[in-house]
Amino acid sequence: MDVKTGYVAGRLAFRGVLCRISGISTAAHCHAVKKHSCETVFKFSQRSLYQTSTPGQHRWFCHNSTPGQHRWFCHTATPSQHRWFCHTSTPGPHVCIVGSGPAGFYTAQHILKNHKTARVDIYEKLPVPFGLVRFGVAPDHPEVKNVINTFTNTASNERCSFLGNVTVGRDVTVAELRQAYDAVIMSYGADADKEFGIPGEDLSGVYSARAFVGWYNGLPQDKHLAPMLDTDTAVVLGQGNVALDVARILLTPLSILKITDITDHAAAALETSQVKTVYIVGRRGPLQTAFTIKELREMTKLPDCRPLLDPADFAGLEDKVKSLQRPRKRLTELLIKTAQTGGATAQEAQRLAQATKEWGLKFLRSPLEILSSEDGSRVSGIRLGVNQLEGSDSSARAVPTGETEVLSCGLVLRSIGYKSEPIDDTVPFDSQKGVIPNEAGRVTGCKGLYCSGWVRRGPTGVILTTMTDGFETGKAVVDDLTTGILQPVGGVRGQEWIQPLLQKKGIQAVTFEDWNKIDSEEMMRGEKVGKPREKILDVKEMLQVAQS
Amino acid sequence: MAASVLFPASARLLSGLRHFSRVSRAATTSLCRPQNHSLSTTARHFSQPTPRTEKAKVTVNYVMRDGSTVPVRTKVGENLLDIAIENDLDIDGFGACEGTLACSTCHLIFEQPIYDQLEEPTDEELDMLDLAFGLTDTSRLGCQVCVTKALDGLTVKVPEGVADARDV
Numbered sequence: 001m002d003v004k005t006g007y008v009a010g011r012l013a014f015r016g017v018l019c020r021i022s023g024i025s026t027a028a029h030c031h032a033v034k035k036h037s038c039e040t041v042f043k044f045s046q047r048s049l050y051q052t053s054t055p056g057q058h059r060w061f062c063h064n065s066t067p068g069q070h071r072w073f074c075h076t077a078t079p080s081q082h083r084w085f086c087h088t089s090t091p092g093p094h095v096c097i098v099g100s101g102p103a104g105f106y107t108a109q110h111i112l113k114n115h116k117t118a119r120v121d122i123y124e125k126l127p128v129p130f131g132l133v134r135f136g137v138a139p140d141h142p143e144v145k146n147v148i149n150t151f152t153n154t155a156s157n158e159r160c161s162f163l164g165n166v167t168v169g170r171d172v173t174v175a176e177l178r179q180a181y182d183a184v185i186m187s188y189g190a191d192a193d194k195e196f197g198i199p200g201e202d203l204s205g206v207y208s209a210r211a212f213v214g215w216y217n218g219l220p221q222d223k224h225l226a227p228m229l230d231t232d233t234a235v236v237l238g239q240g241n242v243a244l245d246v247a248r249i250l251l252t253p254l255s256i257l258k259i260t261d262i263t264d265h266a267a268a269a270l271e272t273s274q275v276k277t278v279y280i281v282g283r284r285g286p287l288q289t290a291f292t293i294k295e296l297r298e299m300t301k302l303p304d305c306r307p308l309l310d311p312a313d314f315a316g317l318e319d320k321v322k323s324l325q326r327p328r329k330r331l332t333e334l335l336i337k338t339a340q341t342g343g344a345t346a347q348e349a350q351r352l353a354q355a356t357k358e359w360g361l362k363f364l365r366s367p368l369e370i371l372s373s374e375d376g377s378r379v380s381g382i383r384l385g386v387n388q389l390e391g392s393d394s395s396a397r398a399v400p401t402g403e404t405e406v407l408s409c410g411l412v413l414r415s416i417g418y419k420s421e422p423i424d425d426t427v428p429f430d431s432q433k434g435v436i437p438n439e440a441g442r443v444t445g446c447k448g449l450y451c452s453g454w455v456r457r458g459p460t461g462v463i464l465t466t467m468t469d470g471f472e473t474g475k476a477v478v479d480d481l482t483t484g485i486l487q488p489v490g491g492v493r494g495q496e497w498i499q500p501l502l503q504k505k506g507i508q509a510v511t512f513e514d515w516n517k518i519d520s521e522e523m524m525r526g527e528k529v530g531k532p533r534e535k536i537l538d539v540k541e542m543l544q545v546a547q548s
Numbered sequence: 549m550a551a552s553v554l555f556p557a558s559a560r561l562l563s564g565l566r567h568f569s570r571v572s573r574a575a576t577t578s579l580c581r582p583q584n585h586s587l588s589t590t591a592r593h594f595s596q597p598t599p600r601t602e603k604a605k606v607t608v609n610y611v612m613r614d615g616s617t618v619p620v621r622t623k624v625g626e627n628l629l630d631i632a633i634e635n636d637l638d639i640d641g642f643g644a645c646e647g648t649l650a651c652s653t654c655h656l657i658f659e660q661p662i663y664d665q666l667e668e669p670t671d672e673e674l675d676m677l678d679l680a681f682g683l684t685d686t687s688r689l690g691c692q693v694c695v696t697k698a699l700d701g702l703t704v705k706v707p708e709g710v711a712d713a714r715d716v
Binding site for chain 2: 106110113141143144146147149150292293294297326327330331462463464467468471
């Protein structure tokens with residue numbers, strides 16, 4: 001057997017194949033199989049056995065010193081659970097990524113591709129990967145989730161590990177990570193949301209769009225949201241793509257939604273929803289909307305739904321349109337067209353006339369107060385201040401005119417953006433901008449610390465913006481490693497250094513193989529009910545499936 | 549011993565399956581529309597003795613981000629995204645949504661005479677192109693352009709960045 005064969009077997013052990021083939025269930029057996037692997041695969045190996053103090057936990061290391069070093073270890077947490085790792089401890093830098101959303105995965109992808117020995121460990125607080133691709137992207141946009149295939153390829157690289165169910169800042173500190181890794185990248189995104197700070201924001205029936213999205217997408221923390229949908233009118237505050245997403249989900253016929261991976265509880269609640277009209281309210285005008293044309297076009301094509309746009313809002317824009325840049329120009333043209341026509345063809349006109357639901361855009365309105373019903377039990381309306389614009393085009397400012405009006409509604413969704421929060425005292429944070437201060441992804445004044453994605457740039461843009469961003473941060477890390485700005489340290493590093501800390505705290509990190517089990521289970525449950533996937537909503541249940 | 553024989557085989561099987569699922573997904577979801585008959589010279593003549601597989605090959609030249617040109621032989625009817633993927637062209641982030649008109653990462657720039665020969669893009673394609681970085685008057689999404697015999701030898705340029713321009 002040569003080293004190359006050992007390497008291949010190592011890769012497979014890393015992917016969990018060895019474990020499955022051996023079908024072992026006791027620690028003693030595990031030892032025997034490991035011995036077999038070592039002696040057949042690593043011909044000139046020295047094997048040593050370590051037994052950790054916690055009963056039931058065992059580790060085996062195997063060293064092969066020629067011509068590269070290979071290290072294996074397996075620990076069993078309970079007799080039926082086995083984790084296998086293979087590390088080639090040829091001196092390669094260890095890189096840690098905090099957060100497994102698109103920013104984390106795209107950064108990892110760039111580093112693994114452009115640095116031939118770096119190992120990348122991706123930490124995630126939930127047992128499941130992919131962040132907002134799983135929990136943010138609307139269920140009726142499955143095509144956007146195709147990026148998961150690329151992320152899965154990245155995760156299957158033998159130099160990449162996923163450590164789910166580990167909360168950085170609680171289970172392990174940033175300081176510990178910086179000790180264990182040569183480079184640490186913050187890509188934990190923006191999981192808080194902005195608030196208006198107006199009276200009535202905490203009334204029943206007022207929700208953040210972030211929580212509403214989390215509710216229909218199966219984010220464990222939002223599963224109990226139970227939004228009040230027993231009202232005919234909903235108001236979405238904000239005019240970005242998330243605002244259009246939540247409006248669309250509220251208005252889309254259930255026959256379309258129930259064949260997506262929308263959560264079961266959301267589908268059931270939407271089935272009995274009384275919402276017929278959704279107003280999407282923005283503080284500025286039609287030339288300042290943040291949503292993009294694809295999402296707007298979807299609204300215009302919603303079955304059984306008609307647009308309520310006031311042509312007066314678009315008066316005078318036709319001349320201005322010609323001088324706009326192409327994206328804004330096409331978006332504005334679509335708005336004007338939607339506002340003016342009652343349907344381009346007779347068929348379309350009939351469709352709109354027969355529609356039972358409607359959506360509208362309200363411009364130049366800022367919420368001043370959310371009004372309560374007489375008994376105080378829930379929201380009954382919203383008092384809006386009328387604005388006028390000061391300045392030009394995209395940078396125009398909304399200035400109150402002093403005029404107000406009341407819009408009756410029974411549901412309010414606040415969708416004015418996400419914000420990042422500081423993770424730890426040791427990481428600089430610009431609370432004004434809500435980002436980690438950085439230069440091209442390098443955290444200001446902290447050698448070896450990087451950031452990527454929303455926590456670096458602020459919570460705007462789509463997955464593609466984050467891809468570019470991730471690649472840029474990845475490049476900064478690779479450049480610093482190759483130019484010697486970062487000097488990798490030898491010895492026990494990376495997750496081998498971190499794992500004992502986690503074990504001491506009784507935390508079982510979820511590997512990518514474990515995620516594959518959760519993934520298969522979810523797809524199997526989905527298949528039974530005619531959906532691509534039925535998401536598991538409970539962290540405990542995710543862990544049970546992972547360890548099965 | 550048996551195990552070490554098994555492993556490389558299963559490794560190949562695994563990676564093979566992954567590749568297959570990706571390609572087949574892209575192929576089934578790509579929205580390649582029927583080619584314009586006035587342009588197509590691939591009208592079927594079943595009586596011709598030449599095997600169809602031979603006559604249905606064309607060359608596409610990809611000008612990569614580093615300026616190099618990679619010529620690729622491919623079958624008529626394939627789209628420019630699938631061709632790049634199947635030939636392992638190394639373009640970072642190319643085809644993130646796998647040809648489903650949900651991103652603009654397969655943005656390619658055409659030469660004017662070739663661009664003029666192509667069918668008009670749909671509104672949905674233009675919507676995504678609006679977000680492409682470095683948009684030009686002869687930009688298209690690779691997943692929406694299928695090669696025809698008439699396009700044999702065409703050259704497409706991969707733009708330098710993949711960032712989109714949602715903040716405009």
